[in-house]
Amino acid sequence: xxxxxxxxxxxxxxxxxxxxxxxxxxxxxxxxxxxxxxxxxxxxxxxxxxxxxxxxxxxxxxxxxxxxxxxxxxxxxxxxxxxx
Amino acid sequence: xxxxxxxxxxxxxxxxxxxxxxxxxxxxxxxxxxxxxxxxxxxxxxxxxxxxxxxxxxxxxxxxxxxxxxxxxxxxxxxxxxxxxxxxxxxxxxxxxxxxxxxxxxxxxxxxxxxxxxxxxxxxxxxxxxxxxxxxxxxxxxxxxxxxxxxxxxxxxxxxxxxxxxxxxxxxxxxxxxxxxxxxxxxxxxxxxxxxxxxxxxxxxxxxxxxxxxxxxxxxxxxxxxxxxxxxxxxxxxxxxxxxxxxxxxxxxxxxxxxxxxxxxxxxxxxxxxxxxxxxxxxxxxxxxxxxxxxxxxxxxxxxxxxxxxxxxxxxxxxxxxxxxxxxxxxxxxxxxxxxxxxxxxxxxxxxxxxxxxxxxxxxxxxxxxxxxxxxxxxxxxxxxxxxxxxxxxxxxxxxxxxxxxxxxxxxxxxxxxxxxxxxxxxxxxxxxxxx
Numbered sequence: 001x002x003x004x005x006x007x008x009x010x011x012x013x014x015x016x017x018x019x020x021x022x023x024x025x026x027x028x029x030x031x032x033x034x035x036x037x038x039x040x041x042x043x044x045x046x047x048x049x050x051x052x053x054x055x056x057x058x059x060x061x062x063x064x065x066x067x068x069x070x071x072x073x074x075x076x077x078x079x080x081x082x083x084x
Numbered sequence: 085x086x087x088x089x090x091x092x093x094x095x096x097x098x099x100x101x102x103x104x105x106x107x108x109x110x111x112x113x114x115x116x117x118x119x120x121x122x123x124x125x126x127x128x129x130x131x132x133x134x135x136x137x138x139x140x141x142x143x144x145x146x147x148x149x150x151x152x153x154x155x156x157x158x159x160x161x162x163x164x165x166x167x168x169x170x171x172x173x174x175x176x177x178x179x180x181x182x183x184x185x186x187x188x189x190x191x192x193x194x195x196x197x198x199x200x201x202x203x204x205x206x207x208x209x210x211x212x213x214x215x216x217x218x219x220x221x222x223x224x225x226x227x228x229x230x231x232x233x234x235x236x237x238x239x240x241x242x243x244x245x246x247x248x249x250x251x252x253x254x255x256x257x258x259x260x261x262x263x264x265x266x267x268x269x270x271x272x273x274x275x276x277x278x279x280x281x282x283x284x285x286x287x288x289x290x291x292x293x294x295x296x297x298x299x300x301x302x303x304x305x306x307x308x309x310x311x312x313x314x315x316x317x318x319x320x321x322x323x324x325x326x327x328x329x330x331x332x333x334x335x336x337x338x339x340x341x342x343x344x345x346x347x348x349x350x351x352x353x354x355x356x357x358x359x360x361x362x363x364x365x366x367x368x369x370x371x372x373x374x375x376x377x378x379x380x381x382x383x384x385x386x387x388x389x390x391x392x393x394x395x396x397x398x399x400x401x402x403x404x405x406x407x408x409x410x411x412x413x414x415x416x417x418x419x420x421x422x423x424x425x426x427x428x429x430x431x432x433x434x435x436x437x438x439x440x441x442x443x444x445x446x447x448x449x450x451x452x453x454x455x456x457x458x459x460x461x462x463x464x465x466x467x468x469x470x471x472x473x474x475x476x477x478x479x480x481x482x483x484x485x486x487x488x489x490x491x492x493x494x495x496x497x498x499x500x501x502x503x504x505x506x507x508x509x510x511x512x513x514x515x516x517x518x519x520x
Contacts, residue, residue, distance in 0.1 A: 027286060047438065048441070048468060049438060053468065
């Protein structure tokens with residue numbers, strides 16, 4: 001690999017090296033039970049039918065990660081997870 | 085203007101040389117069997133036209149990948165994802181995978197993939213074998229709707245022609261998928277191959293849509309495959325940037341190939357039968373999950389992936405659905421949303437409940453009984469559902485409805501005053517007679 005290509009590849013590489021995860025959901029597993037929105041009120045609201053709407057932001061604060069972890073652990077459908 | 089529409093013959097369009105069809109195919113409003121008869125290219129005619137299929141193992145595959153990158157081929161099922169990039173991510177998963185040629189054209193209006201499989205089956209099959217060799221796959225699948233019997237007949241005949249000719253090729257299976265809108269959704273195909281139901285699946289990594297411990301799967305639409313076949317057989321330099329479109333009229337549909345210099349107006353004049361001799365008021369572009377565009381804004385746009393994108397539209401699956409001046413865009417859109425809501429895989433709350441609620445409100449709007457509070461609810465519901473399905477099905481329905489509320493804004497105001505329009509033309513876009 002010639003140097004210019006290497007530089008280009010590095011420039012194209014994802015800059016996102018942040019270890020902070022996102023709160024994510026598999027919507028096909030979710031039954032809208034709703035426990036999650038009580039355990040993570042800062043991260044999850046519910047829509048007009050009781051299904052969770054998740055914050056799109058990374059979980060940078062320790063408090064947010066605590067809420068997210070509790071919601072993930074409590075989900076009876078195992079629909080929630082922490083991902084990137 | 086009336087004379088133009090009445091007098092123009094159906095014929096070729098565009099200055100490019102033809103990759104697939106020298107003449108358009110005319111199909112009935114429903115079903116996929118041509119009304120005009122279709123000239124099917126059998127294996128002998130195919131080989132006479134294109135010569136032998138080059139090997140795509142090793143260096144041949146590298147050359148094909150480079151050519152696909154050079155012609156910037158993107159997926160013609162509607163997503164327009166770069167084909168070569170999709171192949172490379174499968175190659176990273178290693179050999180022993182499955183390649184699927186996806187001919188389950190979910191759009192009820194679209195018939196380009198069916199026409200392609202009925203006229204040029206060996207172009208698709210050559211490409212399927214080339215794809216398998218390039219990515220090191222050991223299994224090939226041709227995925228079509230169970231009700232598409234004319235297509236099934238053509239491809240099974242093509243496979244027996246190849247077997248009779250003694251071609252040494254890896255096995256290709258024909259799999260019949262349920263006749264539903266979402267049967268052509270890629271993750272649902274992979275789920276089926278893994279022994280699951282034919283329903284879309286949530287994937288955490290779109291570059292690896294198969295499950296851990298299962299074979300890697302590459303899914304390409306059949307028009308994409310046919311274009312891969314042309315590139316493999318004739319090289320990238322001979323490739324023409326054409327598009328296959330299905331143009332919808334009240335009594336029939338026309339599948340045609342157009343060059344990138346052909347405008348929407350030229351295609352409509354040539355391939356659409358106006359019920360009143362006038363130009364349409366708007367055009368549904370891409371598919372039922374595509375976008376409405378007002379006639380004055382879209383008439384001069386070229387039928388080309390890049391030109392459509394620049395105009396804020398997507399060529400999608402190549403559907404061109406003109407709406408006659410005598411039809412109501414809101415009535416038509418409400419009808420299409422109702423169909424799409426009914427075709428939900430019923431897996432995700434935002435689709436099952438949200439899209440159904442949106443459909444009811446769209447029906448209310450169309451019927452002139454949507455209150456101010458109902459209008460606010462519609463806006464709120466549409467914002468809540470956006471981007472929240474496991475697949476893009478609800479997003480497509482929302483995109484179409486959002487464009488309808490913009491393009492038909494004067495009709496929205498009219499309907500909100502409690503008036504219906506009594507449009508003489510209705511049920512413009514074909515829907516399956518019995519919704520599954």
